[in-house]
Amino acid sequence: MNAATSYTPSRLLTGDMELLRQHSFTRWMSRDLMQAAGDFCRNLGLVPAYCEVSPDHLTRYLFWRGPQGALFEVRSGRAKEQFEEIDRANQARNLRLVSLHVNESDLYSAVWIAADHFETAKAFLAAHGITCAERKLVS
Numbered sequence: 001m002n003a004a005t006s007y008t009p010s011r012l013l014t015g016d017m018e019l020l021r022q023h024s025f026t027r028w029m030s031r032d033l034m035q036a037a038g039d040f041c042r043n044l045g046l047v048p049a050y051c052e053v054s055p056d057h058l059t060r061y062l063f064w065r066g067p068q069g070a071l072f073e074v075r076s077g078r079a080k081e082q083f084e085e086i087d088r089a090n091q092a093r094n095l096r097l098v099s100l101h102v103n104e105s106d107l108y109s110a111v112w113i114a115a116d117h118f119e120t121a122k123a124f125l126a127a128h129g130i131t132c133a134e135r136k137l138v139s
Contacts, residue, residue, distance in 0.1 A: 005084065008134040009100045010050065010125070017129030021062070024128060028058035034076075037061075049124055051109045052101035053077040059109070064124050070117040071095060076109035083108035087135070099125060100133035 012021065029037055038061075041047070046063040053059050053076050066072060073095055075086055087097060087110070095112035098121045102108050110133065113121045122132050 003137040003139050005087075006136045006138045007097075007100060007102075008136070009102045010133050011131045013129040013131065015129060017127065021128040021130065024062055026061045026063070028054060028056075028060050030058060031077075034059045034061075038074075047072050048074045048111055049121055050099040050101070050111060050128075050130055051076045053103050053107050053109050055104050062128060062130070064121075066113070067117045067120055071114040073112045074110075077107045078109070080106060080108060083110060086110075087112075097133050097135055098122065099130065 012018075026037065038048075041061075041063050045065055047066045048061040049064045049066070050062040051059060051074060057077065059076050071093070073086070073090055075083070078086065090097070090112045094115050096115050096118045098111050098113050098118060100108065100110045111121075125132060
């Protein structure tokens with residue numbers, strides 16, 4: 001029998017890091033602009049550490065210069081079933097779920113990173129007042 005998986009999304013904490021985080025996020029972008037901005041930032045060596053999708057289907061990112069050679073996967077605006085499928089595939093690739101946002105329309109946006117770089121990503125998020133996502137098996 002397969003156990004179900006429960007996900008706890010990342011939380012945006014209040015306090016000292018809130019101002020830094022708000023100034024570090026990109027502006028809200030439409031899907032066509034998001035793709036161009038993502039490609040531009042990737043060419044600069046920047047990858048998302050956190051992403052979220054608004055109820056209006058606009059996306060914003062918190063970019064960072066991840067560890068050189070680290071494997072990442074970023075998916076935004078996915079239905080729960082799609083997200084779970086991607087998460088299972090990433091677990092098989094030894095990628096850990098580092099951040100997760102679920103919007104009011106139940107669209108999932110997530111970032112995974114190679115397991116050996118998880119703690120570095122966790123520290124970056126913490127410096128910006130964002131908690132890591134959690135995955136738990138429930139019976």
